[in-house]
Amino acid sequence: MIDSIQHRRSVREFLDQPVEDAKLNEILEAARLAPSGNNKQPWHFIVIKDQGMKNAVATATNNQLWIASAPVVIVAVADMLARSEDFAGMVVDEETSIFDLKRIVRDTAIAVTHILLEVDHQGLGACWCGAFTQRGIRPVLGIPEEKFVVAVIPIGYPAKQPQGKTRKSLEEIVRYERW
Numbered sequence: 001m002i003d004s005i006q007h008r009r010s011v012r013e014f015l016d017q018p019v020e021d022a023k024l025n026e027i028l029e030a031a032r033l034a035p036s037g038n039n040k041q042p043w044h045f046i047v048i049k050d051q052g053m054k055n056a057v058a059t060a061t062n063n064q065l066w067i068a069s070a071p072v073v074i075v076a077v078a079d080m081l082a083r084s085e086d087f088a089g090m091v092v093d094e095e096t097s098i099f100d101l102k103r104i105v106r107d108t109a110i111a112v113t114h115i116l117l118e119v120d121h122q123g124l125g126a127c128w129c130g131a132f133t134q135r136g137i138r139p140v141l142g143i144p145e146e147k148f149v150v151a152v153i154p155i156g157y158p159a160k161q162p163q164g165k166t167r168k169s170l171e172e173i174v175r176y177e178r179w
C-alpha cells in the first residue's frame with residue numbers, strides 16, 4: 001500500500017489513450033468500499049467521457065482547460081439526503097453552516113482518496129481538482145441544490161510522472177500521548 005501512496009502524484013498531462021472500462025470499474029469499486037460515518041455512504045459519482053461535458057466542467061473548474069484533455073473525468077458529489085430526507089430541496093453551498101454538510105463532505109473526501117490511490121494502482125494518473133463553486137458547477141451537470149460537489153477528478157494515462165512535492169516531516173506533524 002505504501003508503494004502506491006508514495007508513487008501517487010497529481011497528474012495534469014495525459015496520453016491520448018482511453019481508460020479501459022474494467023479499470024474504471026475497479027476505481028469506482030474502490031470508492032464504493034470507502035468508510036463513512038454511520039456507514040451513510042453519502043456519495044455519488046458522475047462519470048464523464050463526452051468531450052462537450054468535459055469542456056464545460058473544465059471551464060466551471062476555474063477555467064482549468066487541461067482537465068478536458070483527460071479521457072475520463074469523475075465528479076464526486078456528496079448528498080445531504082443520505083443524512084436526512086428533511087434536507088430535500090434545501091440549497092447548500094460554501095457558506096452553509098450545518099454539521100451534516102461537514103459530515104457528507106468528509107465522507108466523500110475519503111472516497112475520493114480511495115479513487116486517487118486505485119488510479120495509481122491501475123497505472124493511471126489523476127488530479128483532485130477543487131477550484132469551483134457550487135453555484136458554478138452544479139448547473140453544468142444538472143446536480144440538485146441539496147448536493148455538494150466535492151471533487152472534479154480527471155483520469156487518464158500519464159504523459160509523464162510529475163516530480164514529488166515536498167511534505168512536512170513526521171517531527172512537524174506527530175505528537176505522542178497528548179497535544
Ligand SMILES: Cc1cc2nc3c(=O)[nH]c(=O)nc-3n(C[C@H](O)[C@H](O)[C@H](O)COP(=O)(O)O)c2cc1C
Pocket residue numbers: 008009010011012064127128129130131162164165
Ligand atoms: C482539495 C484539493 C483541491 C485541489 N484542487 C486542485 C485544482 O483545482 N487544480 C490543480 O491543478 N490541483 C489541485 N489539487 C492538487 C494539489 O495541488 C496537490 O495534491 C498538491 O500540490 C500535492 O501534490 P501531489 O498531489 O502531486 O502530491 C487539489 C488537491 C486537493 C486535495
